[in-house]
Amino acid sequence: MSTQAGATAGAGTGRRRRTAARTRKAAALLTAAAAVGTLTALPAWAAEGPPLPAYAFDPAGQRIEGAASSADADVLEPGRTYRDTLKKDGKVYYRLNLDTTKNSYVSAVAVPKPGGKAAYGDGFRIEIQDGSGVQCGYQEVNFATGEHVRPLAGYARRIVDPDESACQDAGTYYVLVERESDATSTPDDWELELQHVTEPLLRENGPDKLPESWPSGTPGPPAGEPQVRQGGDGFHTAVSLREGEWRADIRPGQTLFWRVPVDWGQQIFATAELGSSTAGDDSVSNALALGLDNPARGYVDLQTVSYSGDPATAALAPQRPVAHENRGSSETATSGMRFAGWYYLTATLSPEIAEEYGNEALPLILRVNVRGEKKDAPAYASDPGIFQVTGDDREAAASGAGADEADGGGALMVGLAAGGLGLGTVLLVGLGAWTLLARRAAR
Structure with a gap:
């Protein structure tokens, strides 16, 4: 109560509320203490600084071991998350049991140990094959941000399409994840987070012709002062955002995760501005990387900017409005904007910043615009699951709930x-x- 009279009149109630508040605080502390075990301890980026937060894996992820041969591959069940380890030049197989009523997407997030050295083309390829080795869909992702490592995400898909002849039968399919590393790169193992999600088919064929024109102009900055919304440490703990201007702090070598609900017919625009520093003035190339991944954790876009102590901004390329017909494009970014749901933003600060500007966190301003009127969803044959934007999603975006909190993670x-x-x-x-x-x- 804000008034003295109210506080006096409600003394007994206030005492009970304070007790309840202390109880909730104690429970939160216990939860936090217990949850510490979910994050793998990682070494510090610099000797004088504390360790960076570890990548936050989905605690429900089941340990699995990728097979050297497809004949020995274990099954990835729909709706499940898995953990594995990928060695240098590793090549592992997993099995899928697929029917003809759903599209399937399998994503992999590769998490190298921090501080590792990588060549420009280092990364991994993920693909889905049928029993004859025919490729159904694939994606290749690499660091492309200099010589440092960061979490990498990519996905493969198997689409049920009556106009296609390959990969259309029900039966056994295989996921292949293959790592590529230069001889001079750090040979440490990479941790993998795998996820298998499905998308229902449409009741009838929808539009498949890609519009020739679309609004590609960049909107002005969102109105209002920046609000603090520190990013999460992984996809599972990505912090929810709506349109607006957001403030965070990011340390050299750190990757922060956010997610934004983008509905059918809407576009997402985002920029990340790294604040100035008086600690140095040398230029660091690819200092800040801003990435975009779709609801199935498929790569969409990545942009970088150099830093020399003055404010520097990385801006995503303009993306088409979310539409079912985008999937017919051979262009990665357009094809990636194929369904509604949570789109993930990541920001990575190069560890080389520490050499020139120290290991302290730098201020980061994230500006997010969501443009376009919401359109009707395509006529899915059943509940689209994660491929939609619900009222709860919008509430989570307004409140800044983490993905684990908003999705009911315990x-x-x-x-x-x-x-x-x-x-x-x-x-x-x-x-x-x-x-x-x-x-x-x-x-």
Whole structure:
């Protein structure tokens, strides 16, 4: 209550509310302590600085081991997330059991150890094959930002299309993930996060002709002052954004993740401005990278900018409005804007910044515009799942909820799974904390 009279009149209620608030705080602390185990400890980028936050893997991810031969491959189930390790020049297979009622997308996020050296073309290729080795769909992604590593995401797809002859039968398919590394690159293993998602078919064939013209002009900056919205440490914890101007801090070598709901007929525009620094004035090429990935974690765009101590801005290329007919394009960015849902923004600051400007965080201004009127979704035969924008999604974007919070992820259960604590142990600790708080409040 904001008035003294209200506070006095509601003293008993206020005491109970304060007790409840302390209880919630204690529960949050317990959850945070338990959840620490979900993040793999990583070394520091510089000796004088603390370690960077580790990539936040989905705690529900199941450990799996990619096979050297397709004959020995384990199955990736739809709607599931998996973890694996990819060695230098590694080539691994997974199995899919697919029908003819859904399109399938399998993504891989490769997470190298920080501080590693990479050549320009280092990266990986992911593809889906049928039982005869015919390629259904693939994507190749690489660092392309100098000699430093960062998380890389790409996807492969198998599309059910009556106008196509290959990859149309129900049955066994295979996912191949193949890493490419230069002889001079750091040979460390990469951790993999794999995800298999499906998209229902349309009840009837929709439009497939790509419009010749589309609004490619860049809008002006969003109105209002920047609000703090620090990014997450992975796709699973990507922080939700709506249109606006957002402020974050980013350290050399760090990658931050956000997500923006983009509906049918809408376009996303984004820029990332790195604030000035008086600590140096030498130029660092590819200092800041701004990336865009689609709801299935498929690569769409990546832009970089150099930095010499003055403000520097990386801007995504203008993208077509989200439309089903975009999938007919052979151009990667256009094809990537094929469905509605959460689009992911990533910002990576080169570790070379630390050599010239120190290991302290630099200010980052992220400007996001979502343009265009929402259009009707195509006539899906069933619930499109993640390939839509719901009212809850818009609320999450307005509130800044993390992906794990907005999607109902249980941080407490995350901590249990990764931290090695049994459910009974945590419940007992939690009950003890709540009892202690209640006794203190009573006194």
